[in-house]
Amino acid sequence: MKQLWCGLIVFSVLFLSACDYKKSLQDLDALVYETAKPLSDFSLNDQQGELVTKKQFLDQWNLVFLGYTSCPDICPMTLAKLNNVYKNLQADYPLQVWFISVDPKRDIAQKRKEYIDYFNPKFLAVSGEHKDLFPFVRELGLIYAISDSDESDYAVDHSASVALVDGSGALRAIFKPEFKQGDVPLVNTTKLTAEFIEIADYYKN
Numbered sequence: 001m002k003q004l005w006c007g008l009i010v011f012s013v014l015f016l017s018a019c020d021y022k023k024s025l026q027d028l029d030a031l032v033y034e035t036a037k038p039l040s041d042f043s044l045n046d047q048q049g050e051l052v053t054k055k056q057f058l059d060q061w062n063l064v065f066l067g068y069t070s071c072p073d074i075c076p077m078t079l080a081k082l083n084n085v086y087k088n089l090q091a092d093y094p095l096q097v098w099f100i101s102v103d104p105k106r107d108i109a110q111k112r113k114e115y116i117d118y119f120n121p122k123f124l125a126v127s128g129e130h131k132d133l134f135p136f137v138r139e140l141g142l143i144y145a146i147s148d149s150d151e152s153d154y155a156v157d158h159s160a161s162v163a164l165v166d167g168s169g170a171l172r173a174i175f176k177p178e179f180k181q182g183d184v185p186l187v188n189t190t191k192l193t194a195e196f197i198e199i200a201d202y203y204k205n
Contacts, residue, residue, distance in 0.1 A: 025202060029176060030195045031141075036170035042136045044100075044128035047113035052126050054169045060094035061200055062165040063175075066142050066158045068103035069115040073184045074160050075099075079119045081189045082162070086120065088193050093200055094167070101127040102137065102144040103156050140165075141174050160185040162192065166203065173199055 025032045041054045063082055067075035082097050089095050099116055101107035104127045107115075112125035127133070130146075137144060144158035160177040175192050177185035 024198065028195045028198065029191060030164075030199070031174040031176065032199060033172060036166055036168070036172045037139070037141075038168070038170045039139050039165065040135070042128075043132060044126045044136070045109060047109055047116055047125040049109045052124065056096075056124070057165050057167070057169040059167045060096050061167065061196070062096050062098055063196075064098040064100060064140055064142075064163040064165055066100045066102050066137060066144055068101050068156045068158070069107050069111055070103065070153075071156070074158075074186065076119075077184065077186055078160065078162070079116075079123075081187055081192075083120045083123075084189050085193050085196070086123075089196060093196075097123045099123060099125045100133070100137065101125065102133055102146065102158055103127075104129060104133070106152075140171060160187070162187055164196065164199065172203065 025034075039054060039057070042052075044052045046052045063085065065075075065078055065082060067078070069075070079099060086095060086097050097120070099112075101112055107127055109127075112127060116123050116125035128136075133144075140163040142159040142161060142163060144156060146156045147154045162175040163171060164173040164175065166172040173195075175187050175195065177187050179185050
C-alpha cells in the first residue's frame, strides 16, 4: 500500500507539473507546437554564395524571417528588432537569425550581404529559386506572393511573423506580429524575447 501511495504521489506531481508547463505555453501569444514539425531538407544559398541546407539549423535555436531587400518598412524594422533580440539572448542561448529573401531575382548574394551586414553580419541572408523557396517557406508556416511582372520596381507580399526552428531542424513555434491601426505589423521585441526564453527553457531537456 505504501508503494502504491508513493507511486500515486509521484504520478500526481509529474502530471501537475506537465499541466502547469503546458498551460503556461498555451498562455503565450506565440503559436507553440506541442509536437515540433520536422522540416524537410532544402538547398539554398547564403550571402557568401555558399550552400545552405537543413544542417545549418542543427544544435542551435533559429529565428527565421521572410522578406526582401527592397522592402520599405516591415523588413528593416523587423530585422532591427531581431538584432536586439539576438543581443539579449545570444550569451545564454545558441542562436542564429535567418533572413530569407523571397525576391531572388533582385536579391543576389552580394546585395543580401550588404543588406544584412547593416543589421548584423552574423545573421544568415539566404535565398534560392522559387521552386526551392516555396516548399521551404510553406513548411515554416509562412507565406509569400510575388508578381511575375517584368517591371523592375515591384512589391512582394510576405508574412510578418517570425518562425522558431529548434536544434533538431523542426518548427517549434511562430511569433506573431502585433497589428495596430495606422502601423505596419511588427513583432514585439520584449514579448518575443520573454516568450523565446519560456519556450527554450521548457524544451531544453
